[in-house]
Amino acid sequence: MNTKTKILNSAEELFADRGFENVSIREIITKASVNIAAINYHFGNKEELIFAVVKRRIMEVNNNRTELLEELRVKYQTKPIPVKKIIHGFIYPAFMHSHGEKKNGSHFLKLMGRIMSNSYPNLKTRVFEVFDPIAQEYLSELIKALPQMPVSMVSQKFYFTVGSMAHVLLNHTNPDCIKKSLQGEKDLIQIAEDLIEFCAGGFNPSPKMQVTKINAKKLTPKTKQPVGLRSQMHQQNYA
Amino acid sequence: MNTKTKILNSAEELFADRGFENVSIREIITKASVNIAAINYHFGNKEELIFAVVKRRIMEVNNNRTELLEELRVKYQTKPIPVKKIIHGFIYPAFMHSHGEKKNGSHFLKLMGRIMSNSYPNLKTRVFEVFDPIAQEYLSELIKALPQMPVSMVSQKFYFTVGSMAHVLLNHTNPDCIKKSLQGEKDLIQIAEDLIEFCAGGFNPSPKMQVTKINAKKLTPKTKQPVGLRSQMHQQNYA
């Protein structure tokens, strides 16, 4: 492996774990077993190294997203694509790109999450120029799929979706109190599926408008196990 | 205003905007117009200052959340509290605590978001010891409200809720491509309401399991305007 790749890999691992500002280039070159001047030689400076690391990963996820969206468009042609499938195509690739020694999660959105609040002022803009075009493709597909919903609301819900995804991927390896009880045993793929479900649910219009009291009563009689959940939900959620 | 408070206020503003590691104590003392040694005198070191800043804000949000939950418990007594009201009680206070000169958003979750990925290893644990007890109260209320849903699933959805909330509050002031089209004109309160709606929707069980063909037919008869959206959703979302 050449020096440039060694630096990229080591830097990615460290940046994802601890943030850009909290990793010194001396740590990176030590992990990569290269000379300290190599970073300046191959990338110019630290900011350009960060950009190179993030861009490499975004490109991979972007390609993956593009493929999935292309498949959906072929399959549904002129018909609107189901919301959940759009969300799936957007979220899934972000979970699937782990690299480095630990393999304990996606580096993609850890890096993206850190880009959000980094201290290099120009970096965020440049990164979003890489990230955004594909995201816009997905958004436009959501708008098509939800013609009755105002565009601004679709955009906002998509924004919330990105938010919960980013948070999960940023924090799922860091044990904290809220999640410690539940996610230890689950693998990333299962979490991704649950998240897709959660977000797709968020795109539903408010059930308060949806279910009238009459309907709620109609639904209350106990049915078989998995369906019992529904009446319960309706009852308590919108009573 | 005394020196200690001046430091806390200036530090909070800067930390929320740019992150803990990206703000030097020299910037803080300059903004606060105090001597550089004051931070060590009043707080010991930078890490303790960060903790003091975050704790002050968490306590405020915690008190607010406790009040709202108490009101709900009084109102609903033994009956389960509607999910959306629980979510509201949890999210709303996080949006309502802005301080400093700019008043352009909640510092609470900006600080919390930065705690998630800071470089002081013990800080996260200590902060969560302050944050978690009230969050657990809300979680237990959600579990009560959703008796048919596995506890692990309720916890996870609550975790997703926290995630999207954190992301919105961390990033709503930073213009990026996804949101630039929509949130400029909306105020924080409106965004909070939309987010509450989104998350409450995510707690609905999967409509795929929810709506059997028979039930779906029962629900299809057209009702008043806002409901038209629903059939649309069901059709495309889970066809």
Added chain:
DNA sequence: ATTGACTTCAAACAAACGTTTGATTAAAAT
């Protein structure tokens, strides 16, 4: 064998960092 472009190396650079010192002032207690 020698050139020339590319890459790696140890060593050092200035700047910024969090922290500490010891003197000085202000206020309170005796």
Added chain:
DNA sequence: ATTTTAATCAAACGTTTGTTTGAAGTCAAT
């Protein structure tokens, strides 16, 4: 009035930061 305690100050501390230097090495083309 004197002592004690608390708070503020300018100045400096030792580290670490990202970056740069100029020499040494590598390897293919001439």
